[in-house]
Amino acid sequence: MSKMKCDEISPLLVELKEGTISVENQALAEQHIATCAKCRADLVLIGRAFEALRTSVDEEVPTHYFTNLLPRVRRRLDERDVKKFGFVLPEWAQRMIAPASAIGVVISMVALFVLLNPTYDTTQSHLMQIVSQFPKDEIEEVVDMANYSPVIARTSELHRGILEMLPNPSQVSRQLERQFLDDEVNHGHRMSTFLAAGISFEDINDEEVDSIIDRLKDTTL
């Protein structure tokens, strides 16, 4: 056996099969292999590997992949460069900007309307003043209209319930009726529900609202 150790010869076995080995090293390698079964076996395995590698082919790349890679990279860079107030908005937040802004505008307009309309009053007394002027047959008309709208349908149940709570329902003008319905739609039925039940808006959760509405439903015409 040659004086070189197997782990010194090993890298030379690769070069031998690659065809990149120097003349001097080739002589050393061949001398070692002649007397070392282990390294002869390793040489066979290396040859097997290179043969398989030469036969194998690269897997396909999707068509136009490289044509589109740079634009994709650029898009990623543009997304990363969107910064608001010193921090990078994640993609989901960037998508929310437009609809959130629109909702903000609507809320601001409603709030402005509330502030600027001197006749608007969400207090219970105002609500009761309006409701107390509803005659029963006009309530029925409102119920018919409400069949075409889920919001107004909910409102109509409140109309009924609130009306039952009043001792003396009386005549109401169309103008007041419309104002009451507008109040309901603009501020959501919950507002009038809370007021009708004498409960503060701040203290209510969804389950309690549903419970109040159910109680009001029970006092139907």
Add this chain to the structure above:
Amino acid sequence: MNQSNDLELIKEFKEGNDKAFNHLVLRYQEKIYWVVRRLLSDHDEANDVVQDVFVKVYHSLHSFKGDSSFYTWLYRIAINLSLNELRRKKTRKTFSLDDAVMQHESHDALPLEQMERKEQTRLIKEAIEKLPEKQKKVFLLRYYEELPYEEIAKILKTSVGGLKANYFHAVKKIGEYVKNEMR
């Protein structure tokens, strides 16, 4: 690799010519793709990582000092991000029964030579996937990228002697795998 041209592009980029970056991407995109693809074995994963590589390059290019060549630096980023992804997903794809059925069915329609080629390709892919991380890196850069050991040593920051040993073990393991699978 056209080192001087790379440095010129980097200089232009640093001076504010953003489009110089595009030239670097176009020059190296295929090489980087195949390095990443062979490490990850999957096109979709490779696609994400390749984009990550160039995004990182873009944001780091101002601080590139030229201590190494640009492509050495680029390869290093690509390998590190690929291995991060590999570790994160712990992807060791195995050849499922469904894949075997599909391959068998597709082989029926192919000439013998093509079938053998496909089979060798599959075995090679699996064998490389099973290599330890260090051996895999060395093997891919040496065999597929045909880089000299000295360049690989700069990329991986390791000795040439160690690289040669890793390469030997990688090739031997591939040979063992192919031999065992073809019994």
